[in-house]
Amino acid sequence: MPLRLPRVVSAHGKVPRTTGPAAGPGEWAVAGAFRFAHRDPATLTGREAPVFHAAWLGLDSFAPAFHCEVARIDADELEAAARRLAAHLLGAWDAATPEIAAEMAREEFGMALALADHPPGTLLALRREFGEQGLVERAVVIGRTRPAP
Numbered sequence: 095m096p097l098r099l100p101r102v103v104s105a106h107g108k109v110p111r112t113t114g115p116a117a118g119p120g121e122w123a124v125a126g127a128f129r130f131a132h133r134d135p136a137t138l139t140g141r142e143a144p145v146f147h148a149a150w151l152g153l154d155s156f157a158p159a160f161h162c163e164v165a166r167i168d169a170d171e172l173e174a175a176a177r178r179l180a181a182h183l184l185g186a187w188d189a190a191t192p193e194i195a196a197e198m199a200r201e202e203f204g205m206a207l208a209l210a211d212h213p214p215g216t217l218l219a220l221r222r223e224f225g226e227q228g229l230v231e232r233a234v235v236i237g238r239t240r241p242a243p
Contacts, residue, residue: 097172098210099203100124100162100218102152103239117152117159122167122175124206125220125231126151128183128198135224150220156182163239164216176203209233 100123117123130138130146138146149158153175167175180199184192209218209231217237223230 097167097169097207098164098212098214099167099172099175099206100150100210100233101165102150102159103161103163103217115155115157117150117155117157121152121154121159122171123150123152123159123162124179124202125209125222126202127205127222127229127231128202130222131229147222148220153178156186160219161236162218162220164210164212164214164218166214172203176200179203205231215239 102117102119102121102123104119126149129151133146144160145158148160150160150162151157152159176196176199179202180192180195183198184195209220210233212218212233212235215238216235217239218233219236221232221234
C-alpha cells in the first residue's frame, strides 16, 4: 500500500494571523500535537488559538500551515522527515534522549499517516480540541487540489 502524508499547500482565502511565519507550500506536515499536549486549554488565547485549533506543522520550517493535501511519499523520504522531526524534538522541545525523540517522531508520523488516509490530492484541514480523553485531532476533507488518479 502506498504511503500518503499531508503536504502543505498555499492557503485558500484568509489565513488567521499567527505568532510567526507560516509553513511553505510543498513541506511535508504532521499534526504536531506535542506542541499542545501539556498545555492548559485556557492559556491558548490570542494568536495561539487558531494555531491550536486548526494548524498542521510544516517539517521544513516547523511553522504552522492551515491547509494540506494528501500526497504520496516514498519510504526513504518518510524516514528522512522522521529523522528531521526527531532532531527538532531533541533540540527545540527538550526530548530527554535521541531514543525518546525518535519514538515521539514515530508516534507523530503514525498519526499523520492515519490522518492522510484519503486519495492523493484530497485537501485537508485539521481540527483539534481537548476532550474527555485528552487532545483529539481529526482531518476534515475540504476539497480536492486535483482530479483523483
